[in-house]
Amino acid sequence: MNHKLKIVVTAFSMLAFFIATKLQGQETRKITLQEAINLSINNSHLLKNNSAKIDEAVAVVKEANEKKLPDFTISGSWLYLPISPNISLKTNSSSSGGAGTNVSQAMYTSTGISLPIFTAGRLDYGIESAKYLEKAARLNADENKEAIIFNSISAFSNLYKARAAVELVKEYLDQSNKRVKDFSNLEKNGLLARNDLLKAELQSSNIELTLLDVENNLQLASVNMALMLGLPEKTILIPDSASLIKVVNAKSLEEYEQQALTERKEIGSLALHKKIAELGVKSVKADYYPGLALTAGYIAANVPGFLTISNAVNVGVGVKYSLSSIWKTKTKLAEAGARVQQVAASELMLGDQIRLQVNETYQAYTLSQKRIQVYQKALIQSTENFRIIKNKYDNTLATATDLLEAEVIQLQSRLMVVGATVDAIVAYNKLLQTAGILTP
Numbered sequence: 001m002n003h004k005l006k007i008v009v010t011a012f013s014m015l016a017f018f019i020a021t022k023l024q025g026q027e028t029r030k031i032t033l034q035e036a037i038n039l040s041i042n043n044s045h046l047l048k049n050n051s052a053k054i055d056e057a058v059a060v061v062k063e064a065n066e067k068k069l070p071d072f073t074i075s076g077s078w079l080y081l082p083i084s085p086n087i088s089l090k091t092n093s094s095s096s097g098g099a100g101t102n103v104s105q106a107m108y109t110s111t112g113i114s115l116p117i118f119t120a121g122r123l124d125y126g127i128e129s130a131k132y133l134e135k136a137a138r139l140n141a142d143e144n145k146e147a148i149i150f151n152s153i154s155a156f157s158n159l160y161k162a163r164a165a166v167e168l169v170k171e172y173l174d175q176s177n178k179r180v181k182d183f184s185n186l187e188k189n190g191l192l193a194r195n196d197l198l199k200a201e202l203q204s205s206n207i208e209l210t211l212l213d214v215e216n217n218l219q220l221a222s223v224n225m226a227l228m229l230g231l232p233e234k235t236i237l238i239p240d241s242a243s244l245i246k247v248v249n250a251k252s253l254e255e256y257e258q259q260a261l262t263e264r265k266e267i268g269s270l271a272l273h274k275k276i277a278e279l280g281v282k283s284v285k286a287d288y289y290p291g292l293a294l295t296a297g298y299i300a301a302n303v304p305g306f307l308t309i310s311n312a313v314n315v316g317v318g319v320k321y322s323l324s325s326i327w328k329t330k331t332k333l334a335e336a337g338a339r340v341q342q343v344a345a346s347e348l349m350l351g352d353q354i355r356l357q358v359n360e361t362y363q364a365y366t367l368s369q370k371r372i373q374v375y376q377k378a379l380i381q382s383t384e385n386f387r388i389i390k391n392k393y394d395n396t397l398a399t400a401t402d403l404l405e406a407e408v409i410q411l412q413s414r415l416m417v418v419g420a421t422v423d424a425i426v427a428y429n430k431l432l433q434t435a436g437i438l439t440p
Helices: 002-025 033-042 045-066 122-188 194-229 253-263 265-288 325-394 400-434
Strands: 028-031 071-080 105-118 236-239 291-303 307-320
Touching (some): 033 194, 045 122, 122 194, 122 236, 122 400, 194 236, 194 400, 253 265, 253 325, 253 400, 265 325, 325 400
Antiparallel strands (some): 071 105, 105 291, 291 307
């Protein structure tokens, strides 16, 4: 008996461990829409990449400013001469070759400082361009952030819609199974035709198949949401409907168009790139002018047995000018001007594209509102139709087929209302994203 008892205890322990493991692997978590948005932002690989790009742009600005600082160089060498060179010194007192000197090595060092004082604006243009690039990088990050927020809203809505569909289908499956049981009792007592029972059983089977489909959709929606939020993919997410379902009042189409043309991040980014292109033109024109810098240096040398130099300090002004800029700069100027024209044309194209996008999303949102009204009306009609058919069936004035069909129509209407309501919220947020006002 003790041996059998140990076997039973061991079996129950293993079963408990298995159940605990499954529960640990499938954590259930209720989540609001705002929590989902925050998690998706914090765990977005794209936004992390954007953050690195912004850091790079900030470093580029710093580098551009550092070009105004003095350049300091230092160099030194030790030379070994395997063959003694021929050395002849020319002085005022001697025009002939001097005494031969045996030189086998030489050492020298030099330092130099150069401070630019005139560059025809090249450095300033570079700094301004770097700052504009930094701002453009931040705008691009904001644009990607809005896309991630909308994707979170869309995924959250799909998860809610999938879970609501599962609950509705389960409710109707319970009703259908109960009806099959009632029909079976009636059929056994000879009060119902066998064919009507088979129809009820067939409807239950069809609802079971529908339940399998909606449960599969729920599983996929949950995995997609979990991965987006950086959670374990087996996490069972329960969306808080109160954070999703809300009444919104849309503005006019013209208002959204005007907001889009001023708030869209692409508009701002393209405007910055236009300024960068214009600065490029100015920078190219600066090549026509020479560069001027203050210079200072120190030189020391030692050739053993022959020459020693120390305290050779120099201060002066350096001028640098490339003569080739006279014929090369014209071509560069044409290229820079062409880039300005390209950006200007891109601005016009983007404006047309944004207007089209706003019109499309506005019409989609308007259509989603009309669909809700139609589906709600259909639900009222299907509910009333089922009530009437049920009364007729109870009074033997309608067939079982009529009752089953009315029930299916009512289920479809309820599913349509849920789907249309959630789709309208997604359509509204898509309109806000298109108008550039999804986030403050």
